[in-house]
Amino acid sequence: MAAENIDDVIDGLAAIVRDADRAGDRAGYFAALYRQVTVEVRNAIRGGRFDDGARMDRFDTLFGNRYFDAYDAWRRDQGGPRCWRETFGLLRAGDTIIVQHLVLGVNAHINLDLAIAAARTSPGEAIHALRRDFMLINDILARVVLAVQDAVGDVSPFLRLLDQVGGRTDERILDFNIRQSRQEAWYNAVLLAGQDDAEREETIERLDVRATVLARLIARPGGLVRPAVELIRRSESDDVQAVITHLDHAMEQRSAR
Template sequence: MAAENIDDVVDGLAGIVREAGRARDRVGYFAALYRQVTVEVRAAIHGGLFDDGARMDRFDTHFGNRYFDAYDAWRRDRSGPRCWREAFGLLDDADTVIVQHLLLGVNAHINLDLAIAAARTSPGEAIHALRRDFLLINDILARVVLVVQDSVGALSPLLSLLDQVGARTDERILDFSVRQSREEAWHNAVLLAGQNEEEREAAIERLDIRAAVLARLTARPGGLVRPALQLVRSTESDDVPAVITHLDNAMERPSARQGTV
């Protein structure tokens, strides 16, 4: 699928969420989170919160198409970027906990796709004018991620065990930091925006390799985290459609509207 505007991105994600629910496919976990991010970004565009709403529509469309391309490549022949293959490759793994599925998707989309979408939207020197809006979209992303993370607690009663072994504190879960990755994404966007095609391809390859390494650390952590994850998984819901619905409604709950996470 290919989106032409942010409305297409929202519709495409909603379609993946619906189909995942019918098929009991865990791909719907991250798609539900991402749909809510996109809805929030669209509301911010319509509300005039960005310096350039039309530019942010293009930005979000490029960003969404990165996900759709990876999703389609995986469905077609198990190809696509390394970090997305790591994420999609665990969808049938019954031992992977809900929060891992979410973070694997967030890792690939932030550590690879976000910088690419920004550089494509504002190449060359134009990238610097994007900074304020880029930071604002990052704030929206972080807010939704935290709300959805918090809502996972209702589905994963022993999730607090990860805090006790130091794997889940604030924005940090396992070996993946949302905040740090958002900061690095801007640096990488500026880098990509100033490169020629050959340099850009090499840089994107390096970003993909790094994101794939982070994905493996998130998927298969060591130390005390591993047995803690096993306990967490033993109490989680196995009703995939219900989990998808719960995650897809996270931003509609009173706590989310009040900004409480």
């Protein structure tokens, strides 16, 4: 699928969520999170929160198409970025917990795709004018992630208990800081925006390798984290369809709490 605007991105993500729901496919976990983030970005565009709403529509469309291309390539067994192959390849792993699937998708999309989409939206010196709008998405993303984390807690009781005792234990367990990753993505976007084709290809390869290494660490944490993940897995729902539906309504549920 190829989106032409942010509405197409939302429709495409909703289609993936529906298909995953019908099939009991864990691909719907990240797609549900991503759909809600994109809806909030569209609301911010329509609400005039960005300096350049039309530019953010183009940016979000390029960003979304990175995900769609990787998803379609994986479905057709036609390659795609290594970090996405690593992420999608774990969808059928029975020992991977819900929050791991979410963070695996976030890792690939932020640590690889985000910088590429930003540099393509605003190449050369134009990249600097994008910074404020780029960073504004941090606030939107944080709000949706908190809602989704609450929704995960509803279907993963031991994870909720760890959150209550330790405060957002899921993020610490997986050692993944979204805001820091987005800051690094911005630096890489500025780098890519000023590079020629050969340099850009080399940088993208490096970003893919790094995101792939992180994906493996997220999927197979070591030390004391491993038994904690196992306890979480045993407590959480294995009804994939129910989990997808719950995650896909996280923002509505948070508003009703």
